[in-house]
Amino acid sequence: MRPGKQKALGETILAPSQPAIEAKxxxxxxxxxxxxxxxxxxxxSVSIRENEFFTLLGPSGCGKTTLLRLIxxxxxxxxxxxxxxxxxxxxxxxxxxxxxxxFQSYALFPHMTVAQNIGFGLEMxxxxxxxxxxxxxxxxxxxxxxxxxxxxxxxxxxxxxxRVALARALAPQPKVLLLDEPxxxxxxxxxxxxxxxxxxxxxxxxxxxxxxxxxQEEALTMSDRIAVMSKGKILQIGTPHEIYDRPAERFVANxxxxxxxxPANIISSRNxxxxxxxxxxxxxxxxLPEGFMPTGKVTVVVRPEHADLVPANDKAxxxxxxxxxxxxxxxxxxxxxLKDGGEFVLRHQNTRTGEPEAKIGARVGVKFDNxxxxxxxx
Amino acid sequence: xxxxxxxxxxxxxxxxxxxxxxxxxxFPAVAIIIVFGILPLLIIIVYSFxxxxxxxxxxWRFSTNAYVSFLFQKDIFDDTLQFSPNYLIIYFRTFLYAVxxxxxxxxxxxxxxxxxxxxxxxxxxxxxxxxxxxxxxxLLVRTLAVMLVIRDQGLINNTLMALHxxxxxxxxxxxxxxxxxxxxxxFLPFMVLPxxxxxxxxxxxxxxxGHDLYASKRQVLWRVIVPLSMPGIVAGCLLVFIPALGAYxxxxxxxxxxxxxxxxxxxxxxxxxxxxxxxxxxxxxxMAAVLVALYFYSRPGVKxxxxx
Amino acid sequence: MAKAAPPLDIxxxxxxxxxxxxxxxxxxxxxxxxxxxxxxxxxxxxxxEGFGAGWYGSAFYNQDFHSAAITTMTIAAVATVISTxxxxxxxxxMTRTKAWPGMAAAFMIINLPLMVPEIITAVxxxxxxxxxxxxIGLSFGLGNLILAHTVFCIPFAYMPIKARLxxxxxxxxxxxxxxYATPWNAFRRITLPLLVPGIASGAALAxxxxxxxxxxxxxxxxxxxxxLPLYIWTQIRLPLTPEINAISTILLLVxxxxxFMSFWIARERK
Numbered sequence: 001m002r003p004g005k006q007k008a009l010g011e012t013i014l015a016p017s018q019p020a021i022e023a024k025x026x027x028x029x030x031x032x033x034x035x036x037x038x039x040x041x042x043x044x045s046v047s048i049r050e051n052e053f054f055t056l057l058g059p060s061g062c063g064k065t066t067l068l069r070l071i072x073x074x075x076x077x078x079x080x081x082x083x084x085x086x087x088x089x090x091x092x093x094x095x096x097x098x099x100x101x102x103f104q105s106y107a108l109f110p111h112m113t114v115a116q117n118i119g120f121g122l123e124m125x126x127x128x129x130x131x132x133x134x135x136x137x138x139x140x141x142x143x144x145x146x147x148x149x150x151x152x153x154x155x156x157x158x159x160x161x162x163r164v165a166l167a168r169a170l171a172p173q174p175k176v177l178l179l180d181e182p183x184x185x186x187x188x189x190x191x192x193x194x195x196x197x198x199x200x201x202x203x204x205x206x207x208x209x210x211x212x213x214x215x216q217e218e219a220l221t222m223s224d225r226i227a228v229m230s231k232g233k234i235l236q237i238g239t240p241h242e243i244y245d246r247p248a249e250r251f252v253a254n255x256x257x258x259x260x261x262x263p264a265n266i267i268s269s270r271n272x273x274x275x276x277x278x279x280x281x282x283x284x285x286x287x288l289p290e291g292f293m294p295t296g297k298v299t300v301v302v303r304p305e306h307a308d309l310v311p312a313n314d315k316a317x318x319x320x321x322x323x324x325x326x327x328x329x330x331x332x333x334x335x336x337x338l339k340d341g342g343e344f345v346l347r348h349q350n351t352r353t354g355e356p357e358a359k360i361g362a363r364v365g366v367k368f369d370n371x372x373x374x375x376x377x378x
Numbered sequence: 379x380x381x382x383x384x385x386x387x388x389x390x391x392x393x394x395x396x397x398x399x400x401x402x403x404x405f406p407a408v409a410i411i412i413v414f415g416i417l418p419l420l421i422i423i424v425y426s427f428x429x430x431x432x433x434x435x436x437x438w439r440f441s442t443n444a445y446v447s448f449l450f451q452k453d454i455f456d457d458t459l460q461f462s463p464n465y466l467i468i469y470f471r472t473f474l475y476a477v478x479x480x481x482x483x484x485x486x487x488x489x490x491x492x493x494x495x496x497x498x499x500x501x502x503x504x505x506x507x508x509x510x511x512x513x514x515x516x517l518l519v520r521t522l523a524v525m526l527v528i529r530d531q532g533l534i535n536n537t538l539m540a541l542h543x544x545x546x547x548x549x550x551x552x553x554x555x556x557x558x559x560x561x562x563x564x565f566l567p568f569m570v571l572p573x574x575x576x577x578x579x580x581x582x583x584x585x586x587x588g589h590d591l592y593a594s595k596r597q598v599l600w601r602v603i604v605p606l607s608m609p610g611i612v613a614g615c616l617l618v619f620i621p622a623l624g625a626y627x628x629x630x631x632x633x634x635x636x637x638x639x640x641x642x643x644x645x646x647x648x649x650x651x652x653x654x655x656x657x658x659x660x661x662x663x664x665m666a667a668v669l670v671a672l673y674f675y676s677r678p679g680v681k682x683x684x685x686x
Numbered sequence: 687m688a689k690a691a692p693p694l695d696i697x698x699x700x701x702x703x704x705x706x707x708x709x710x711x712x713x714x715x716x717x718x719x720x721x722x723x724x725x726x727x728x729x730x731x732x733x734x735e736g737f738g739a740g741w742y743g744s745a746f747y748n749q750d751f752h753s754a755a756i757t758t759m760t761i762a763a764v765a766t767v768i769s770t771x772x773x774x775x776x777x778x779x780m781t782r783t784k785a786w787p788g789m790a791a792a793f794m795i796i797n798l799p800l801m802v803p804e805i806i807t808a809v810x811x812x813x814x815x816x817x818x819x820x821x822i823g824l825s826f827g828l829g830n831l832i833l834a835h836t837v838f839c840i841p842f843a844y845m846p847i848k849a850r851l852x853x854x855x856x857x858x859x860x861x862x863x864x865x866y867a868t869p870w871n872a873f874r875r876i877t878l879p880l881l882v883p884g885i886a887s888g889a890a891l892a893x894x895x896x897x898x899x900x901x902x903x904x905x906x907x908x909x910x911x912x913x914l915p916l917y918i919w920t921q922i923r924l925p926l927t928p929e930i931n932a933i934s935t936i937l938l939l940v941x942x943x944x945x946f947m948s949f950w951i952a953r954e955r956k
Contacts (some may be wrong), residue, residue, distance in 0.1 A: 074860055076385035090385030093392075094863040107861035111879050120875075121865035172866065397786040403779030404792045407772035407840050411795050415837045418810035419802070425813055435816060486709050492699065493706035505706075510949075512713050515941040516898040518915045519934040522922060523716035526723070526931075533719050536733070563716070566709060599699055624803025626901045631922065641805045648809050648905065658813070661806045668803060 018086050019047040020208040021071060021176055026080035028066055028232075040066040041077070042232040048176075048210060048225075053202045055211045057219040058229035059255070064212045067229075068178050071210065072101045084175065095124070100169040101178040104185070106161045108153040114164050115140070115149040121172035139167040142201070159190045166201070176208045183218065195222055216256045220244065228252045245303070248289035248377045253301045260344050262318075264300040264375075269293055274375055276300060279340055280318040286373035299376045304347035306372035309334055309364055316365025320344060322358050336364060419665075426658035434652045444659035465643070465660070472639045473667075476622035479561040483569040483618050484611070486562075491573035491610075492603070495580065506574065513567035521631045524560050525551060552634030560628035565621065569614040576610020577603075616675050620668050640664050717938065724931030741932040751933060754917035757828070761913065762896040764832045769839035770889040774881070776840075777847040782856060799838040807838070808905040815906065827908075834906050835896040842895045843888035846952050850884025883951050890948035894941055 028041040041063045048054045056064035069075045070082055073094030082090045089097050100121065108117050118139050122132045140146045143163040148156060153164060162182060169177055179198075183191045199222050202209045213219055219226050220240045227237045228251070235249045247253035253261070264276040269288055276298065277283050286300050312319040323343070324335035334346040346366055358364055429441040451462035494505040512520065527533045528550040535547040550556055584606065588598040604611070626641035637643045640660065647657025724742070728735025745751050776796060780789055799807065811834045819825040826833065858880070862872035900915040907916060914937060921930045 072864060074863075076389040078386060082385075088384070091388040094860070095866045095868055099864075101861070101864045103857055103861060105855070105857055107855065107857040109858060109861070109876060120862070120867075124862075124866035124868075124871060168865070393784070396783070400779035400783055400786050401788070403775040404789075404796075405775075407776035407844070408792050408795050410768075410772060410833075411798060411837055411840060414811070414814070414833050415799055415807070416795070418814035419806075421813050421817060422806075422810045435820065486705060489699070489702035489705035490709045493702045496698070508710060509713070511942055511945065512717070514894065514945045515717075516900075516915060516934075516937050518898075518900045518918060519720070519937050520717065522918065522930070522934060523720040525922075526926075527716050527719055531733075563712070566713060570709070595699055620801075621803060624805050626805040626808075641803075644805055644809060645905065648812060654813065657809055661809050664803065665806055668801075672801070 020050045021048040022083040024081045026077045029078045039232050044234050046227055046234055050208055051206050053209045053222060053224045055219040055223040055226045056229060057213060057216060057226050059214055062229040063232040064229050065180060068180055068212050072099055072178050073097050098175045100172060100174040102165050102169045102182045104181045106165040108161055108164055110154055114151050114153060117153060117164055118168045118171050135171055139171045143167045158185055179211045181212055246287050246374050247301060250376050250378060258304050259301045262300045264298055266295050266298055278318060282317045284373055286375045288375050289377045292377050299378050300373045301376055302368055302372050304345045306369045307346050308367050309346055309358060310367045312363040312365040317368045319365045322360055322362050322364045336366060422658035422661060425655050426662055428655050430653045430655050436654050444655035447656055448659055468643055469640055472623060475561060476619050479565055479622045480615050480619045482562055483566050487566060487569035487573055491570050491577050494574050495577035509567050509570050517564060517627050521560055521627050524563050525631055528556060556632040557629055557638055560632045561622055561625060564628060565618045568617045572613040572617055573610045576607045580606055620671055623667060624664060720931055721935045724928055724935045726928045741928045744929050745932045750917060754912045754914045758897055758913040761832050761835055762893050765835035765839050765896045766889050766893045769836045769892050770843045773840050773843035773888060774847055774885055777844055777851055781848050781851040796844055797841050800841050804901040808902040812905045828911060831906055831911060834902055839892035839896055843892040846887040847884040850881055854880055887948045887952035890944050894944040898941060
């Protein structure tokens with residue numbers, strides 16, 4: 001087991017002097033004869049730290065899998081560099097990179113047993129038999145599959161196959177582990193279990209995990225940092241909190257969770273905070289994305305749960321007509337129609353202390369929490 | 379223009395190496411077929427323009443005798459060329475045989491393939507197996523079997539005589555009937571398997587839709603099922619027609635030396651006929667007919683089907 | 687009470703069932719007759735005198751049958767080995783790979799023997815070897831037949847191998863490379879073992895195609911080179927005895943056995 005730095009729960013890894021994986025201005029384009037050039041990745045740069053659980057998040061076609069393949073070595077960048085501990089590995093074939101992949105389809109070798117699959121990488125590296133056996137045994141313990149060592153891979157369940165794929169990729173102790181939507185084929189309960197399992201493994205082994213998914217919930221629960229991607233570009237990189245509370249782009253705000261979009265006007269901006277006025281006349285402060293100093297009209301976002309239902313008086317940030325109440329068991333959504341025709345959705349967690357009294361059709365007010373608003377880089 | 383990454387250069391070199399490797403891998407198979415398959419074809423093209431040697435083989439002198447004698451014969455009295463339709467008749471008859479075989483195979487094969495395709499899956503496999511076995515077994519043996527059934531002391535005649543329905547054997551062997559029967563027997567599986575392949579993929583919801591729109595069974599057959607299985611029909615017809623044109627074993631065993639088809643006519647020129655150039659010419663004319671048929675197959679508008 | 691009409695089976699067409707069974711009958715009747723009469727204890731080929739396996743015994747001791755069988759199997763074995771190796775290499779070079787210049791032509795060439803009628807190939811091959819022997823005096827003996835067979839065995843071996851390759855998951859080779867396998871190691875440890883069923887299936891097909899061939903063999907064979915199909919042909923010219931049924935039945939059994947093998951192997955690891 002590689003001695004990794006144990007992370008305390010919630011601790012963010014400080015940036016060390018050298019990142020584990022760094023992509024510098026990577027572009028990948030495809031040119032089919034007679035068709036336009038298609039840019040799968042457009043000038044992408046990202047720096048991933050040691051011992052980090054880093055997630056590439058985005059809808060299908062955004063380029064996340066392409067970037068993963070470039071890091072693994074199954075394809076090469078048209079422009080740019082891919083550095084592993086400072087060295088450009090882009091010209092290297094996959095079998096020369098100390099990087100291993102867990103494939104979406106698992107890609108277990110069907111003519112080999114579980115143990116043979118797990119030991120394959122070490123075998124290819126020419127390790128002595130005794131060492132291979134020992135490492136395989138330790139991997140089987142790690143993923144809790146000791147009694148299935150001699151089974152053929154076609155005879156085990158999907159969840160078990162997933163764990164074998166994981167063990168196989170971890171056995172050669174790579175510097176970086178790449179995971180290409182490894183949980184997408186599992187059913188809900190198994191998926192949740194595996195998410196916890198993966199997180200535990202990453203913390204225990206200390207290996208840098210680069211995880212690809214389109215499931216934002218998965219990304220939020222497992223990652224140290226997330227890179228949100230769309231159409232070949234990275235839109236925002238940050239911790240789950242930062243991504244959720246302070247989305248910088250419209251796409252990010254939309255893709256992760258639910259959001260309310262409100263038009264606003266900048267009054268002043270300083271030190272990452274802006275003073276804005278809303279159409280309703282209310283003035284509030286809103287966070288600014290890094291390096292963004294807008295003037296004039298902007299869009300501001302507020303999460304549904306960062307607001308409260310209040311009577312329609314001047315304490316309210318905005319007012320409107322309650323158009324719908326939707327009950328979700330754990331919370332209730334209030335849909336409020338605003339003066340300009342837009343809609344604000346407010347989420348209230350149902351507690352024992354009772355719900356706000358409101359009738360459909362009544363005039364109601366919404367009060368934002370402090371710090372709830374965020375200006376979008378539009 | 380930004381300089382392409384070093385990785386691109388490495389990858390392009392790797393791609394080139396792969397192409398070279400693939401070329402070398404394909405080389406043995408391609409070379410064997412070119413030397414021992416295509417080269418011989420070129421040789422008989424050349425032979426068809428040479429003079430026949432007296433005891434078989436060729437003399438290396440240019441001559442168009444072979445092609446001329448395809449249509450004309452020298453009158454032994456006045457040395458003029460007279461149009462002789464003998465070979466043309468054989469070619470034409472072969473063409474008719476091939477067409478007739480294709481049609482009958484289609485008429486018998488389509489219902490069979492349809493029936494097979496509409497069986498439950500487990501039964502279907504058995505049917506496919508039963509049709510496949512004759513497809514792959516020795517043609518000579520199968521043709522011999524037909525002969526045993528239809529010859530004068532064969533099964534049919536023996537049975538009919540034993541039942542006192544006839545008192546003399548019916549001559550079936552060495553007739554056109556025998557050849558037709560032989561061809562049918564050889565090629566029926568060649569029609570059924572591609573048809574089955576196509577019909578198996580038929581979406582029967584379309585048949586349901588046809589019925590839903592008040593079509594009778596026969597109407598659904600002609601207006602829905604047949605058009606949808608056209609690729610399979612075309613494939614089956616080609617798989618029967620082309621080999622039937624070149625059939626050799628059937629006329630050899632069931633034709634009694636009367637050279638009712640092109641196949642054994644050509645063989646005779648290389649055997650007792652001792653006219654290799656003529657045989658080559660006849661073979662090339664046959665090849666031309668095959669190419670014409672293949673051309674029609676690959677014409678746009680005729681959908682390519684899967685082969686059995 | 688009126689009887690309810692049977693539910694409409696939309697799939698059934700009238701008369702098709704009859705035709706199907708008729709075809710089956712037509713296909714198997716002659717074969718059945720051939721096989722049954724091989725157990726005829728009498729001398730006349732169609733005159734049933736009683737059940738006996740005597741003719742199989744007579745075939746067993748027939749020297750000509752022996753030597754024909756050995757020749758047939760020799761040719762088939764060598765042709766199978768050569769054609770299967772060539773077909774395997776070609777399939778690897780032309781399947782699941784980016785199309786290279788000339789690949790379409792190579793593919794057409796490999797399938798050429800399937801498209802040319804056998805009689806044409808037969809006379810062309812005969813002319814070729816005759817030319818070789820009269821001009822340079824070069825003849826390979828039995829090798830002539832072996833080479834001729836190899837040509838048409840290649841496309842038959844090629845088909846199942848190509849099909850198997852296409853079915854294989856490309857990601858497996860990626861996974862192997864990811865786990866430090868060089869291209870050669872990936873081929874040796876992953877591709878090849880998984881390809882074996884396809885290769886075996888192709889080899890079985892090639893063997894039986896060579897074993898059963900008559901047309902090309904008859905025209906290309908030199909004196910003293912008799913294969914089983916040729917032997918049967920010579921016997922047909924003579925007064926027929928049930929021995930020919932016995933020998934024919936043996937050939938049929940071999941065909942059926944190899945075809946079974948070929949299809950069974952190909953279906954095994956799906």
